[in-house]
Amino acid sequence: MRTALFTDIHANREALEACLEHAERSGVDAYVFLGDFVGYGADPGWVVDTVSEYVGRGAVAVLGNHDAAAVGERADMNDDAAAAIAWTRGIIEQRHRDFLARLPLVVEKGGILYVHASPVDPGDWEYITDLYSASRALVATRAHIVFCGHTHVPSLFHMSVTGKFASFDPVDRVEIPLTSRRRWLAVIGAVGQPRDRNPAACYAVLDDATDVLTYVRVPYDIDTAARKIREAGLPVGLAYRLYEGY
DSSP: EEEEEEEEEEEHHHHHHHHHHHHHHTTTTEEEOOOOOOSSSSSSHHHHHHHHHHHHTTEEEEOHHHHHHHOOOOOOOOOOHHHHHHHHHHHSSSHHHHHHHHHSSSSEEEEEEEEOOOOGGGOOOOOOOSHHHHHHHTTTOOOOOEEEEESSSOOOEEETOOEEEEEOOTTTTTEOOOTTTEEEEEOOOSSSOOOSSSSEEEEEEETTTTTTTEEEEEOOHHHHHHHHHHHHTOOOOOOOHHHHOO
8 A cells, every 4th residue: 555645734735736636646545644734824724624535535634733723722933833823713614623623643553653743742742853853752652663744854764673773864756665674753844835945845655565665746836825825914934935945
């Protein structure tokens, strides 16, 4: 089975549409959504409805920190993020709030753990950015593979049977064998707001028949996504950063 993994969509309809279309053309069998469906972008309702439809057909979805903030959880955010959440709270409908409020922080299935941030304390929203934070995350669970998001930067960490940790930066469309003798933590780059200086949307595909993970970059209509942000009255910096991928 081939599973597509998406995270940090951030109300970017154009980016999600492009990624979903690419995944469907690629023959994906299952879908996982790793949180932060709202915030920053101008289409939170459409994104939540779309994720909800996939969940209704069996997809996995977990809660992100922006999702939690949108339904009332207190959040520590910068000014632009806080402004976007305030705007989001005023535009989403009750069905969107209900869906987000029901999302779990963690889902574990078949030796794989899905979480938005870190499994150390999922509701504390810790960023996994280096070997130290990745090692803490892997030690906190017995799962063979952890998939997460939150940083908006694609990265991959692994731990050997002797407890040695290493990492590397995944390359677009290069297959990565997830060998059984190592444990893995994959940070899936953002669909809706990449921050690795590559503006193309990012998602990943796991083929569990071959234990191969592939990160995929997908160009999308940034002009439209940015225009919608400006027209909504959201902070203009949220539009400009889409072009630079930061």
